[in-house]
Amino acid sequence: MSPLIGLITCSQRSPRAGPQITTFIQTTILTSHPTANLNIIDLAEWNLPMYNEPGIPSYITSADEYVHEHTKAWSREIARHDAFIFVTPQYNWGYPASVKNAIDYLFHEWKGKPALVVSYGGHGGGKAAGQLREVLLGVRMRPLEAERMVQLRFPDREEVIKAARGGEMGLEKEGGFWAGEREGIRVAFAELVDAVEAVDGEGA
Numbered sequence: 001m002s003p004l005i006g007l008i009t010c011s012q013r014s015p016r017a018g019p020q021i022t023t024f025i026q027t028t029i030l031t032s033h034p035t036a037n038l039n040i041i042d043l044a045e046w047n048l049p050m051y052n053e054p055g056i057p058s059y060i061t062s063a064d065e066y067v068h069e070h071t072k073a074w075s076r077e078i079a080r081h082d083a084f085i086f087v088t089p090q091y092n093w094g095y096p097a098s099v100k101n102a103i104d105y106l107f108h109e110w111k112g113k114p115a116l117v118v119s120y121g122g123h124g125g126g127k128a129a130g131q132l133r134e135v136l137l138g139v140r141m142r143p144l145e146a147e148r149m150v151q152l153r154f155p156d157r158e159e160v161i162k163a164a165r166g167g168e169m170g171l172e173k174e175g176g177f178w179a180g181e182r183e184g185i186r187v188a189f190a191e192l193v194d195a196v197e198a199v200d201g202e203g204a
Contacts, residue, residue: 002037003082003196005189010088010099012044015166021120021152022087024171024178025185032186033193041077043098048074050101057107071105078109083196084141085116085189088132090125095132103135111140114195116188117149122160124151142195148188152178 007026011018022040029036053071060066063075088095103110115136119125129149136143154160155177163169170176 002035003193004037004039004080005192005196006078006081006084007038007040008084008086008099008102009040009042009044010086010096012047012096012098014044015164016044016089017120017163017166017169018042018044018087018089020169020171021118024176025085025087025118027172028182028185029189031182033189036189036193039081043102046070046074046077046102048098048102048105051104053105057105061108074102074105075109078106081113082199083114083116083192085118085192086132086136087118087120088125088128090119090121090123090128093127095119095128099132100135103139107139110136112199113141114192114199115141115143116192117143118152118185118188119149120152120154122154122157124153126151142199144188144191144195148191150181150185150188152181 007022009018009022019042026038026040029038048070053067055065063072066072066075086099088099117129117132119129129151130146133143133146133149154163159169159177171178
């Protein structure tokens with residue numbers, strides 16, 4: 001069975017472009033990897049409160065050890081995935097607080113799992129991606145190398161404004177403005193799957 005890959009939509013703002021971009025990533029992958037097992041995890045739908053567990057996540061090894069039901073549910077959701085693709089915007093040179101909060105709730109559920117960061121923004125989101133990659137290393141994940149991170153740059157200010165307003169971006173059209181980024185996304189995904197297989201091999 002194909003590894004279960006979580007596609008995490010990191011933005012919770014409203015309106016937002018995140019869901020469209022996550023879908024673009026998903027469909028791009030499926031065109032070359034039709035059997036890929038992808039599951040979208042939208043942080044806006046989870047709407048986790050700011051971290052409010054009394055325990056230290058790195059000392060907790062079971063979902064039942066958490067106090068709050070939202071944490072137990074989040075723990076089980078993340079634990080069932082083999083790897084993750086974080087789809088994040090860049091805000092003021094950084095990534096959203098929503099994804100940092102979601103990561104900080106857990107530790108062992110993330111530990112050892114491969115990850116790919118896909119960033120987007122007026123400048124491509126490279127600063128946010130670099131910072132987020134450091135955080136993923138902090139929870140002992142295995143993010144792909146920095147040069148493999150996908151950076152999606154809006155072509156002009158008009159598209160930035162449209163995205164911020166939640167407007168239709170036309171990403172599903174074959175000639176969409178990120179059509180040239182599709183191959184890089186597919187290559188990065190293939191490397192992510194290879195990383196999952198390498199982890200599985202270590203545990204064999």
